[in-house]
Amino acid sequence: MIIGLLSLRGGVGRSVLSRALAQKFSAPVYELEVGLPKLWPAEEKEKEVVWGRLSRFKREKCDLCGDCVKQCQFGALSLEGETIKHRGPFCHGCGLCKEICPKKAIELKEYQVGEIVYGTTDGIELFAGRLLRRTPLEGTVIKKLKERFPLPSRAILKAPCGLHGEALSGLKEAEALILVTQPWDRLTEEIKLFGELTQGLGLGGMVIVNQVREEVSVASWCTAYGLFYAGEIPYLPGFQGDLLKAWPEGEAFWDRVRQHLEGGK
Ligand code: SF4
Numbered sequence: 224m225i226i227g228l229l230s231l232r233g234g235v236g237r238s239v240l241s242r243a244l245a246q247k248f249s250a251p252v253y254e255l256e257v258g259l260p261k262l263w264p265a266e267e268k269e270k271e272v273v274w275g276r277l278s279r280f281k282r283e284k285c286d287l288c289g290d291c292v293k294q295c296q297f298g299a300l301s302l303e304g305e306t307i308k309h310r311g312p313f314c315h316g317c318g319l320c321k322e323i324c325p326k327k328a329i330e331l332k333e334y335q336v337g338e339i340v341y342g343t344t345d346g347i348e349l350f351a352g353r354l355l356r357r358t359p360l361e362g363t364v365i366k367k368l369k370e371r372f373p374l375p376s377r378a379i380l381k382a383p384c385g386l387h388g389e390a391l392s393g394l395k396e397a398e399a400l401i402l403v404t405q406p407w408d409r410l411t412e413e414i415k416l417f418g419e420l421t422q423g424l425g426l427g428g429m430v431i432v433n434q435v436r437e438e439v440s441v442a443s444w445c446t447a448y449g450l451f452y453a454g455e456i457p458y459l460p461g462f463q464g465d466l467l468k469a470w471p472e473g474e475a476f477w478d479r480v481r482q483h484l485e486g487g488k
């Protein structure tokens with residue numbers, strides 16, 4: 224089964240849960256948070272550069288007509304005084320500016336925009352990608368990662384932070400989604416949002432609440448939104464990253480997660 228791991232907020236334990244699920248399911252992890260990957264193999268076995276197209280200006284040919292600025296739907300261009308300002312972090316390399324430029328002052332050039340890697344950390348197989356330039360080409364890196372290292376029948380996909388289109392775009396192959404969260408004042412809202420999301424996608428959804436100091440009562444909320452509540456992982460003082468070792472009492476929790484996912488509910 225391909226499992227997608229999501230969270231609305233950062234720092235709630237997606238990386239830790241990804242590793243633990245990988246160990247429990249004997250599955251590799253795909254780190255799709257390529258803007259800022261937390262999971263990267265300690266032992267790299269294969270690595271490749273990812274190329275992507277970005278626009279480049281030949282300023283000497285430009286007559287400042289401004290057509291390209293109007294054409295760019297990503298806000299990557301602006302006319303500032305006697306020059307066209309190009310903001311690389313917004314450029315998707317779509318090429319529309321090049322097509323419209325009457326002076327042929329714009330070209331598309333291939334740049335090294337990222338890299339992908341396969342390797343292991345503590346025996347866990349990891350496939351990861353990261354951007355090497357400030358560009359919005361996360362999708363290019365993720366696509367290359369999956370092309371170069373096709374998903375096996377079991378895998379954990381660690382999505383970027385958020386419950387929106389960009390975070391979900393790398394999870395097309397997911398057969399079930401898990402929301403990882405922590406106690407906070409908008410937990411029920413978050414569960415509602417996740418429930419609506421999974422229903423809209425027609426996928427099964429599971430909720431795990433991490434770092435719990437006092438019991439949270441969200442099981443009925445999960446049920447109301449068609450979600451399976453796997454339960455709570457307690458706050459573990461001095462926790463060092465390997466959840467299975469740090470929480471040996473968690474066997475019943477992991478059995479519940481496994482039974483639910485393998486039961487295909
Ligand atoms: S390539 Fe596309 S995104 Fe980049 S500057 Fe040109 S129009 Fe804008």
Ligand code: SF4
Pocket residue numbers: 280284285286287288289290291292307323324325326327328329
């Ligand atoms: S469309 Fe071409 S000539 Fe006009 S401002 Fe843009 S780069 Fe310059």
